[in-house]
Amino acid sequence: MKTITTLLSLLAALAAFSANADVKLEDNSKILGKWQVTAEALALDREKKPLHVTWDFQKDGTLMTTGEDARSGIGEVSIPIKYSVADGVIKKQITPGREKYEDCAVVEMDGKEMTLKCKFLYLFMIRK
Numbered sequence: 608m609k610t611i612t613t614l615l616s617l618l619a620a621l622a623a624f625s626a627n628a629d630v631k632l633e634d635n636s637k638i639l640g641k642w643q644v645t646a647e648a649l650a651l652d653r654e655k656k657p658l659h660v661t662w663d664f665q666k667d668g669t670l671m672t673t674g675e676d677a678r679s680g681i682g683e684v685s686i687p688i689k690y691s692v693a694d695g696v697i698k699k700q701i702t703p704g705r706e707k708y709e710d711c712a713v714v715e716m717d718g719k720e721m722t723l724k725c726k727f728l729y730l731f732m733i734r735k
Contacts, residue, residue, distance in 0.1 A: 629724070630713040631695030638664045638697065638713075641735040642721065647728045651714070655731065662732070664690065670699055697723070 632638065641663045646655035660674035670690040675683050689708075690699040697711040711725040719734040 629695065630716045632692045632697065632713060633695075635664060635666070635668075635690075635692045637716065638692075638721070639666060640664060642732040643735050644730055644732050646731040648731070649728065651722075651729055658730075661735065 641661055644658045644660040644662055646657050648655045658674075660672060663671040663673070665671065668689055668691055670688050671685055672688060673683060673685045686703055688700040688703050690697055692698070694710075695712070697713070698708045699711060701707045701709050709726045711723045711730070713721060714724045714729070715722040721732045721734070723730040723732070
């Protein structure tokens with residue numbers, strides 16, 4: 608009986624995982640261009656925190672991140688970071704100048720909207 612209960616639990620977890628199946632990217636062609644990052648959240652069903660950031664995926668493997676740091680008063684800042692597409696996910700630098708990367712999987716891609724799941728956050732985007 609314990610084996611059956613364990614097996615059923617594993618099957619339920621597998622079904623839940625496949626319900627949130629990621630979109631596997633073959634290359635960067637589907638993500639190239641500018642995306643407005645509109646919000647971030649800890650989980651798909653959690654509260655979304657609004658963001659005002661633009662990501663520009665360029666052909667040469669550069670991701671230009673543009674946003675405004677309201678606390679510093681500097682105004683708009685653009686930061687280039689490296690990215691690539693491998694194993695179906697986006698691999699992007701965590702910090703500019705450091706060769707440490709995080710994987711961001713495309714959870715949903717529907718027309719002009721895309722949802723990414725990075726290590727700790729979900730990012731919600733609209734193509735510009």
